[in-house]
Amino acid sequence: MRIVDCGLRIVDCGLWIADFRLGNGIRTVTFNSQSAIHNPKSEIPVEIEVGCGNGRYLRRAAGERPGHLFIGIERSLSYARKAQERMVKYGVGNVRIVRADASCFLAERIAPESVHTLHVYFTDPWPKNRHAKRRLFQTPFFETIHRILRPGGQVFIKVDLYWYFEEIFCRFEQSPWFTVAACGMETDPDRDLCEITGFEHKALVKKGAVFTLVVERSAEC
Numbered sequence: 043m044r045i046v047d048c049g050l051r052i053v054d055c056g057l058w059i060a061d062f063r064l065g066n067g068i069r070t071v072t073f074n075s076q077s078a079i080h081n082p083k084s085e086i087p088v089e090i091e092v093g094c095g096n097g098r099y100l101r102r103a104a105g106e107r108p109g110h111l112f113i114g115i116e117r118s119l120s121y122a123r124k125a126q127e128r129m130v131k132y133g134v135g136n137v138r139i140v141r142a143d144a145s146c147f148l149a150e151r152i153a154p155e156s157v158h159t160l161h162v163y164f165t166d167p168w169p170k171n172r173h174a175k176r177r178l179f180q181t182p183f184f185e186t187i188h189r190i191l192r193p194g195g196q197v198f199i200k201v202d203l204y205w206y207f208e209e210i211f212c213r214f215e216q217s218p219w220f221t222v223a224a225c226g227m228e229t230d231p232d233r234d235l236c237e238i239t240g241f242e243h244k245a246l247v248k249k250g251a252v253f254t255l256v257v258e259r260s261a262e263c
């Protein structure tokens with residue numbers, strides 16, 4: 043079974059979601075349930091993961107919060123396929139995988155104030171100075187997440203490099219649009235594998251720590 047198409051289509055109120063078709067002619071994963079029709083004013087909470095990799099976090103979170111609609115955005119086709127296959131394999135019905143660049147997709151395809159929670163786990167740090175502009179947490183990305191999050195909506199972030207954590211933390215702390223709700227450090231690589239992402243496990247074993255940050259979109263801005 044292989045995915046042959048992941049065209050985007052508009053669903054409702056400016057929210058676009060991928061429609062994957064599986065290529066053996068037997069199964070088609072389409073968007074035909076009520077949960078797929080997202081209206082920003084509806085009560086279905088939408089959670090988005092940026093760079094969802096193979097979808098391990100999404101699968102668990104979707105099981106824990108069955109009333110939420112999850113969107114995983116992944117730039118790599120092979121990882122997007124793996125994530126989609128994982129959802130099919132485990133019969134997860136409330137996740138949609140989008141193969142796209144997250145910055146563009148969020149900026150252009152997501153309606154204002156329509157997202158309850160954004161998850162960004164181990165986004166590429168682009169450590170060289172000459173590549174710094176490629177980092178996700180740039181001014182346009184802050185503008186985008188401020189626009190798409192509901193007032194009080196949260197962003198959950200994990201990174202494996204302290205300097206990068208500091209950079210992201212400072213930018214949120216200096217912004218009038220967000221409040222830092224929590225931050226911390228995790229060091230235990232033996233935690234239940236179901237509770238951590240694939241990359242997190244590798245980072246804990248290799249580097250000994252990961253850094254976590256939770257920020258909240260201010261209600262009044």
Ligand SMILES: C[S@@+](CC[C@H](N)C(=O)[O-])C[C@H]1O[C@@H](n2cnc3c(N)ncnc32)[C@H](O)[C@@H]1O
Binds near residue numbers: 116117144165178241
């Ligand atoms: C280090 S991996 C982490 C994967 C997963 N979040 C985890 O914790 O296991 C980073 C992932 O983000 C994806 N990615 C990086 N930049 C992206 C972007 N601008 N838009 C969408 N996906 C992106 C990469 O393809 C990769 O799968």
